[in-house]
Amino acid sequence: MQMTGDETAPQKALVEFREIGKTYPNGTVALRNVSFQVIEGDILAVCGENGAGKSTLMKILAGIEQPTQGTIHYEGRQRRIADPNVAGDMGIGMVHQHFSLIRSLSVAENLALGQEPRRGLLIDRRAAADRVRELAQKFSLDVDPNTKVGSLSVAAQQKVEILKALSRNTRLLILDEPSAVLTPQETQELFVQLRSLRARGVTIIFISHKLHEVRALANRITVIRSGEVVEDGVLSEMSDAAISKLVMGVDVTRASRNQRDLSAATPVVVVKKATVATGDADRRIDAIDLTIRAGEILGIAGVDGSGQEGVVDLLCGNVQPDEGDIALLGKPMALATTLDWRRAGMAHLPGDRFQIGGAPHMSLVDNVMAGSHRDKQFTRGPFLRVGAMVARTNELIKTFNVRCLGPREPLNSLSGGNAQKLVAAREFSSNPKFLIVNQPTRGIDVAAAAMIHGELLRLSQNGTAILLVTSDLDELLQLSDRVAVMFDGRIAVVLENDGLTPERLGPFMLGLEKTS
Amino acid sequence: MMDLAASLLSPEFFAAILRVSTPIILVAMGVLISERAGVVNIGAEGMMLSGAFCGVVFSAYTGSATVGLVAAIVAGMVGGLFMSFAVHVLRANLFLSGIALNLAASAGTILALFALTGEKGISGTLDSEVLPSVHIPWIQDLPVLGTILSGHHILTYVAFLSVPAVAIFMMRTPTGLRMRAVGENPEAAKATGLSVIRLQLQAFLLCGVFAGAGGAFLSMGYVSWFSQNMTAGRGFIALAAEVMGAGGAYGTLAASLLLGSVDVLAIALAGEGLPSELLQAAPYVVTVLALALYGLRQAKQKTIGTVH
Ligand SMILES: Nc1ncnc2c1ncn2[C@@H]1O[C@H](COP(=O)(O)OP(=O)(O)OP(=O)(O)O)[C@@H](O)[C@H]1O
Ligand SMILES: [Mg+2]
Numbered sequence: 001m002q003m004t005g006d007e008t009a010p011q012k013a014l015v016e017f018r019e020i021g022k023t024y025p026n027g028t029v030a031l032r033n034v035s036f037q038v039i040e041g042d043i044l045a046v047c048g049e050n051g052a053g054k055s056t057l058m059k060i061l062a063g064i065e066q067p068t069q070g071t072i073h074y075e076g077r078q079r080r081i082a083d084p085n086v087a088g089d090m091g092i093g094m095v096h097q098h099f100s101l102i103r104s105l106s107v108a109e110n111l112a113l114g115q116e117p118r119r120g121l122l123i124d125r126r127a128a129a130d131r132v133r134e135l136a137q138k139f140s141l142d143v144d145p146n147t148k149v150g151s152l153s154v155a156a157q158q159k160v161e162i163l164k165a166l167s168r169n170t171r172l173l174i175l176d177e178p179s180a181v182l183t184p185q186e187t188q189e190l191f192v193q194l195r196s197l198r199a200r201g202v203t204i205i206f207i208s209h210k211l212h213e214v215r216a217l218a219n220r221i222t223v224i225r226s227g228e229v230v231e232d233g234v235l236s237e238m239s240d241a242a243i244s245k246l247v248m249g250v251d252v253t254r255a256s257r258n259q260r261d262l263s264a265a266t267p268v269v270v271v272k273k274a275t276v277a278t279g280d281a282d283r284r285i286d287a288i289d290l291t292i293r294a295g296e297i298l299g300i301a302g303v304d305g306s307g308q309e310g311v312v313d314l315l316c317g318n319v320q321p322d323e324g325d326i327a328l329l330g331k332p333m334a335l336a337t338t339l340d341w342r343r344a345g346m347a348h349l350p351g352d353r354f355q356i357g358g359a360p361h362m363s364l365v366d367n368v369m370a371g372s373h374r375d376k377q378f379t380r381g382p383f384l385r386v387g388a389m390v391a392r393t394n395e396l397i398k399t400f401n402v403r404c405l406g407p408r409e410p411l412n413s414l415s416g417g418n419a420q421k422l423v424a425a426r427e428f429s430s431n432p433k434f435l436i437v438n439q440p441t442r443g444i445d446v447a448a449a450a451m452i453h454g455e456l457l458r459l460s461q462n463g464t465a466i467l468l469v470t471s472d473l474d475e476l477l478q479l480s481d482r483v484a485v486m487f488d489g490r491i492a493v494v495l496e497n498d499g500l501t502p503e504r505l506g507p508f509m510l511g512l513e514k515t516s
Numbered sequence: 517m518m519d520l521a522a523s524l525l526s527p528e529f530f531a532a533i534l535r536v537s538t539p540i541i542l543v544a545m546g547v548l549i550s551e552r553a554g555v556v557n558i559g560a561e562g563m564m565l566s567g568a569f570c571g572v573v574f575s576a577y578t579g580s581a582t583v584g585l586v587a588a589i590v591a592g593m594v595g596g597l598f599m600s601f602a603v604h605v606l607r608a609n610l611f612l613s614g615i616a617l618n619l620a621a622s623a624g625t626i627l628a629l630f631a632l633t634g635e636k637g638i639s640g641t642l643d644s645e646v647l648p649s650v651h652i653p654w655i656q657d658l659p660v661l662g663t664i665l666s667g668h669h670i671l672t673y674v675a676f677l678s679v680p681a682v683a684i685f686m687m688r689t690p691t692g693l694r695m696r697a698v699g700e701n702p703e704a705a706k707a708t709g710l711s712v713i714r715l716q717l718q719a720f721l722l723c724g725v726f727a728g729a730g731g732a733f734l735s736m737g738y739v740s741w742f743s744q745n746m747t748a749g750r751g752f753i754a755l756a757a758e759v760m761g762a763g764g765a766y767g768t769l770a771a772s773l774l775l776g777s778v779d780v781l782a783i784a785l786a787g788e789g790l791p792s793e794l795l796q797a798a799p800y801v802v803t804v805l806a807l808a809l810y811g812l813r814q815a816k817q818k819t820i821g822t823v824h
Contacts, residue, residue, distance in 0.1 A: 064707055084709035100704035102697045113697055114709050116690040123690055164708075 013037040014075065014172060014203050015061065021069030022056050022227075026413060028405055029227060030056040034070070036222055036232045038172070043194070043204045045218035045235065047247050049445040050417030051403035053227040054207050055097055058174050061205075062094040063087035085114070093165030097176040097207075097416045097443070099157055101164070103150030107143055108132045111164050135163050141193060153282075153305075155186045162193070166202075173197065174205045177416065179213055180443035183304035183471040191217050209417075209445050211240055223247055248447050254478070255453040257297075259498065262481060265293040266329075268434050268465035269315065274324035274334075276310055285310040286489040287324070292434070292465040297456065299468045299480030299497075301505050307489035308469045309351075312438055315467060316348045317341040328434060345433030349424050349440055351469070358423050360412040364404060367411050368393045368426050392429075400425040401451065417444045421452075428455050435459060438469045453479060473502045487511040527663035529780065534664070534672055535738070537776025539564070539730040539747075541675040543754035544761070544768045545682045546592075546726025551758055552686060553719035554699035554712075555603065558614025560727045561751025562621030563595035567731025569625040572644040572742040573632065581645035585732050592728025595621070596720035604713045618751075626744050639742040646740045647671060647732070671733040676769075678726070683765035695719055727751065749800065756803040771806070778802045 015038040022031040030053045038044055046054050059065040061072065063081040071078050074090055081087050087094075101110050108128040117127035132145035141159045149157060158178060165173055175194075179187040194204055194217060208214055214221065214235070221238065223231040223246045231238075231246045271290040276283070282305035290311070292298045300308050313319045314326065317338035326333045328344050336344070358367050369389050372378065378385050378392075393407040400421045404414055411419055420443055427435065437456065441449040456479055460466055470476050476483065477500055484494045485508035492508040507513040543560050550557040557563075567588035575584025595617055602613035626636055633641045649669050656666035686692040698705045698715045706712055730750070735742045753775050761768030782795035 062707075063709075084707055088709060094707075096707060100701075100707040102700050102704055104700055105693070105697065109693060113693065113705075116693060118690065122684070122688045123693060125688075 012040045013073075014040040016073040017057070017070070018073065019070040020057065020060065020067045020072070022053070022060065022065065023068045024413070026405055026409065028413070031060075031067075031227045034224070034227070034229050036229055038203060038205060039220065040203055041198070041201065042220050043198055043206060043218045045214040045221045046205060046207045046224065047209070047214060047221060047243070048224035049248055050421070050448055051415040052224045054224055055176050055415060057224070058094060058176055058205065058207065061087070061172075062092055062174060064094075088168045091169055091171035092174065093168065093170040093172070094174040095158070095161045095165050095176060095178055097180070099161060101149045101157060101160060104148065106146050106148055107152075107160050108145035110149055110160060111135070111145075111167050115168075131167075132163070135167055139163065139166055139193065139197065155182055158182060158186075158190070166197075170202060172203045172205070176207045177209070177443055178206070179208060179210065180416075184473075185304065187213065209443065209449075211243060214243075215240075244446060248445070254450055255457055257457060257479060257481075260295070260481065262293050262296045265295050267291045268294050268329055269467070270325075270327045271314070272325045274314060274321040274326060276314060276319055277322050279310075279319065283307070283310040283313060283319075284489045285314065288314075288491055290484065290491065292467055294433075294463045294465055295460050296481045297460050297466040297468055297479050299470070299476040299483045300486060301473065301476055301483050301509060302486035303509050304471055306486040306509075308486055309438075310489065311486070312348075312351075312436055312467070312469055315341075315434075316346060316436055346436065347427040347430045347432035347434070348436045349427045349438060351438035351442070358411050358419060361410055363410055364397070364402075364407045364414075364422060365389050365393045367422060368396055368407075370426070372430065396422070396425040396429055400455075401448065417448060420444055421448055424452060424455075428459060432459075432464055434465045434467070436467045436469070439472075440468070440470065441472070441475060449475075473505070477502070485509055487514075527660045529784065530664045531668070532780045532783075533773065533777045534668060534676075536779045537773050538669065538672045538675045538737075539733045539750050540754050540757055540772040540776055541769060542671070542678065542726050542730035542733065543751055544757040544772050545675075545678050545765065546723035546730070547754050547758045548682060548761070548763065548765060548768055549686065549695065549726075550716075550719045550723040552692075552699045552763055553695040553716050554702060555599070555610060555716045555719060556614075556755070557596075557599060557720065557723045557727075558611050558755070559595055559599050559617030559621075559751075560614075560723065560754055561747055561749065562614075562618035563592040563724050563727035564731040564734075564751045565618075565621045565625055565745065565747045566591040566595055567728030568735035568746055569628065569731070569742050570728075571732040572639050572642060572735045572740070573628075575736060576639075576642040576644040579645065581647050581736060584645055584736055585647060585729070588732035588736075589725050589728040592724035592726070592731065593721050594724070595727065596717075596722075596724030600713075600717040600720045604716065622745055625742070629742065629744070637744055642741070644740045644742075645736065646738070647736050669733065669737045671729060671737060674729070675733075679765050679769045686765065691715075691718065730754070753799060753803055756807055760806050774806070775799055775803060 017034050017036055020031055020034040023029050034057060048054050056065060060067050061081065063084045063086050072081060073079065079090065108125065111132055112123065112128040117124040117131065129145035132143065136143055141163055143156060143159055143163065149160060152160065178190060182190060198204055206218060218235055221231065221233065221235045221243065222229060269292040271288055274285065274288045276285050285307045288311060300311060302308055314321060317336050317340060321334055328346065331344060333341065369378065378388050390407050397404060397407065402421045402425065403418050411422070414422065424440065440452050440456070444452065456466060468476065468479055477497065480497050482494055483497055483500060483505065485492045485505055487509065488511060492511065492514050543564055547557055547560050570591035571584040571588035574587035575581050598617055599613055602608040603610050629639055630636050633639055635641065647670055649667055650673060652666045656662045686696065694710050695715050698710060698712050702712045731747065734746055757771040757775055758768050760771035779799045782798040786792045786795050
């Protein structure tokens with residue numbers, strides 16, 4: 001354990017939750033009787049299954065939601081945190097599970113929003129930019145104040161989010177699953193920054209589903225299950241097994257793959273010398289050759305930005321290759337659009353589920369049905385069979401264990417992880433011939449991740465060809481029949497997964513070895 | 517045909533474009549503010565109509581054109597209040613509220629006109645004022661340019677000056693920035709501590725100011741009377757101009773001028789013996805065409821990143 005330095009110093013509570021309860025207007029009880037303390041100078045990990053109430057509790061602390069019961073004490077005084085401005089004045093900053101930046105505004109404008117420096121009636125843009133540079137330097141998070149947020153990579157947006165949360169003399173920084181959108185390398189970098197913040201006296205609350213991250217960063221842990229605190233203690237005193245049991249309430253068994261010989265199976269996707277030379281640099285690909293067979297899970301490994309996203313774009317019809325050929329079940333697809341791909345039997349679980357995977361204000365039924373409104377099953381003449389649609393949604397809610405009040409609730413009333421499960425359920429259940437999954441278990445709890453892994457294996461057993469892109473090497477090696485390692489937009493090597501190890505992949509990922 | 521060509525190139529023709537575009541520009545600026553704040557104001561037409569009506573009535577009873585203009589603006593703002601109340605307090609649908617406002621304004625002005633004058637069509641019996649025209653020294657003496665630029669109604673100049681003002685307001689002031697933030701991502705704006713409702717209320721009120729002034733131009737500009745539904749869809753044309761301008765003040769100005777020119781052209785061609793019904797439809801047809809083109813362009817740009 002690295003972070004237990006201050007055990008002997010007097011422990012002062014910065015925040016104390018007293019019997020906090022929260023019932024949402026739709027009747028969901030998200031929190032009951034939550035009481036615990038956040039000790040000044042700690043890094044506290046808050047863990048719990050999808051829908052446990054973690055985000056809700058943090059939103060209450062950040063003034064975004066109001067508790068329906070109980071009180072919050074800050075620095076020993078009872079405080080009502082009426083809105084995010086009050087929280088900001090108290091020195092509480094939060095990085096949200098779903099980004100809360102305005103994409104069309106620049107970094108400086110995003111940070112200034114609400115407390116703009118002025119010159120006369122106008123915004124003092126130079127002062128706003130200087131402020132960003134100053135903050136960026138102080139916390140060594142480098143960002144350019146004048147770029148538009150929408151054009152930044154996810155990792156860079158994350159940095160902007162953190163800077164924004166730190167921009168008001170912040171003493172308590174809340175991070176709601178900050179690593180869920182980051183690659184392992186970026187996560188390491190984030191942790192270095194968080195440790196240095198802690199050294200400056202910032203108290204940190206950190207939500208994560210990944211135990212190794214919690215271990216690497218936090219010194220205390222609070223576990224929430226179904227809206228109640230089930231554990232609150234010093235991390236070094238608990239074993240991994242004890243924690244995961246606490247989080248899930250049960251032991252989780254991992255799905256495992258059978259070694260199969262698929263060399264004789266029909267090729268479903270065949271890519272020949274495909275090149276995409278335009279667009280974002282980290283999405284370009286160069287003379288890719290790839291075959292995915294029926295029933296096969298082909299994993300793509302590589303340092304983030306090595307062209308994995310480019311391959312996904314290519315195989316879901318987002319981009320068309322400048323050169324080369326693609327075929328899906330023998331049909332040429334080089335000019336196909338996303339719609340053509342979908343009609344030909346492709347399904348796609350995108351990496352960025354909230355931006356492009358679902359419609360937050362629409363109901364679960366609408367989100368499940370998106371894309372299959374024309375299926376015979378759900379239409380009668382020109383009309384939709386609403387009953388059948390609701391039944392289907394209910395079925396998916398059940399098999400994928402989506403925690404919600406009912407199929408007619410809007411998607412944004414679901415917890416982050418449960419919303420992701422629903423989008424996954426939709427894609428998996430369309431009986432695809434070819435399925436692309438991009439980071440399938442980001443932000444999803446251990447039990448749900450095991451369930452998703454099980455579903456992927458089941459689909460592959462039924463003959464679906466699956467392209468798996470993930471930055472989690474454990475997941476990759478656990479599921480893939482073969483692994484293609486990408487480096488610099490090319491496929492460095494394709495390896496059979498007969499007991500592959502991360503060490504074996506490493507040199508290819510770093511471009512030190514090449515055999516293709 | 518020679519006459520037509522000559523009249524189309526005459527300074528009067530260009531002056532007419534500026535005149536006809538004025539109410540469209542004014543209302544489009546208001547619509548722009550509301551749209552960027554996330555509350556597209558379908559009710560602009562109704563606000564404009566109540567502005568036109570109140571301008572005539574108040575100027576007639578007080579004998580002051582200024583009071584008339586102020587009344588028109590206040591009428592527009594009351595429309596804004598109505599929209600905000602419906603959308604924010606009663607949680608009504610934005611578009612339906614706008615349509616309701618338009619219908620209420622259309623019927624309400626006729627009713628009030630009847631109550632005041634006993635007429636249903638036109639306010640001929642009310643002795644209302646007109647706002648002054650402005651002759652710009654120096655410029656008015658220039659050949660050609662003098663005719664095009666000088667001697668316009670004061671609100672025409674206001675309309676053109678309001679374009680850079682709105683551009684600066686939206687892009688450079690704190691309130692403009694906040695409105696854009698709220699319009700683009702209300703949840704994120706809320707999480708930052710902005711009051712979505714307050715900013716959208718302000719946007720509705722500002723939209724009312726512009727729509728009311730646009731209405732006043734119709735009834736107190738070159739004529740001094742109000743007639744039923746005298747806005748004739750200009751509020752909707754302004755909505756279209758804003759969409760064509762892609763939310764930018766200068767683009768919206770260009771689109772307003774384009775739609776205004778079509779109108780003027782239609783009037784000029786009417787003199788050539790073309791069926792006038794056809795020509796009257798021209799501005800609306802061009803609006804639809806322009807929006808369709810714009811929609812196609814949008815659809816092309818959107819291919820990347822879509823799933824379905
Ligand atoms: N705006 C809302 N309206 C209604 N119910 C909500 C709302 N937000 C969350 N809930 C419900 O409250 C419960 C707790 O949700 P919360 O987002 O706090 O979970 P979480 O622990 O953060 O989960 P995850 O790990 O999936 O992010 C869930 O059952 C969720 O459906
Ligand atoms: Mg959450």
